[in-house]
Amino acid sequence: MTDLRAGGLVETPEGQACLDALLADPASALVAFDFDGTLSPIVDDPASAHVDPDAIAALGRIGAFVGTVAVITGRPARTAVSLGGLDQVPGLGSMVVLGQYGVERWDAATGEFAIPEPPHEVADVEAALPGLLASLGLEGVQLEHKQRAIGIHTRQCEDPAGTFATLQGPVTRLAEEHGLTVEPGRNVLEIRADGFDKGGALRALVAERGSRAVVFGGDDLGDLPAFRAARELRGEGLTSLLVCSASAEEDALVQLSDVVVDGTQGVAGWCSGVADLLEQARPQPPQG
C-alpha cells in the first residue's frame, strides 16, 4: 500500500475535488473532526485529555472562512467544550459540537447546550458493573461516567488488550440485558443506547447547513459511520474529503481515507496547510 503519510493534503481525486470545492466556495463547506485521537492526543486518563493547541488554532483559522466547523465526538458535549476550551478559540465563534455520537449539541454562537435526559438503563448498568468487574478479577479498569453512557477503559491495565478481550463478551451481555449497545474503541468499551452514530450526526448537520463540500477527520472505530456517510454523499452530488489520524492502535479508517496523517500533530499540520491555502486565496484589502 502507498504510504500516504508522505503525501500532501490529499491523495485521491475525490478528496482533491472536495478541497477544490472548499477553496472555491468556503461558505458552503463543512469541516468536522472527532475529538480524542484526532484533535486531542491520547492520554492514559480520559479526564486529563487536552486539545492539541496547534490543531485547534489551525482549525480556528479554517473557521474564519468556512460555513461550518464542527466537532463530532463520543464525549459529552460539555466535556468536549471544556477539555478543548472550544469557547475560547479565535475563529470558532460559530462552531457546533455534537456530543455522545450526536445526541447532545453545543452551539458556540449562542453558548447553549441541548442535552436530552439520559436513558434510565445506563444507571442500572452502572450499578451492576462493579460486581461484574470483581467477578472477573480484573484490576486497573477505569470507569468513565458520561450520564447517558459509561466508558470502561483498559488503557491503564497491565495488559490493556488482554483485559479488553476478557471484558468484551461479559460487557456486551450486560449491555444487551438492559437493551443497550456496546461501542468499542481504543482500549475502551462504551455502553450506550443504540440508534445514534456519527454518520447520522454528520448527515443531519450537512442537511441543516446546506453544505456542499464535507471534510471529516477521525481516528477510531466510532468514526467509521461518519466516514461511510461522507463517502455516500459523493453519490448525492456533494464532495467529501476524509482525513485519517493514524495510530498503531487502529487502522480501520485507512482504506476509507483521502489522506492519512500522523496523529493529532499530523491533523494540526493538515489543518494549517488548508488554512494557508484559504488565506492565500482571500482577496487582498484595497491598497492605499
Ligand SMILES: O=P(O)(O)OC[C@H]1O[C@H](O[C@H]2O[C@H](CO)[C@@H](O)[C@H](O)[C@H]2O)[C@H](O)[C@@H](O)[C@@H]1O
Ligand atoms: O469520539 P471521540 O472524540 O474519539 O471519543 C471516543 C472516546 O474517546 C475517549 O477515549 C479515548 O481517549 C482517552 C483520552 O485520550 C484514552 O484514555 C482512551 O483510551 C481512548 O479510548 C473518551 O474517554 C471516551 O469517552 C470517548 O467515547
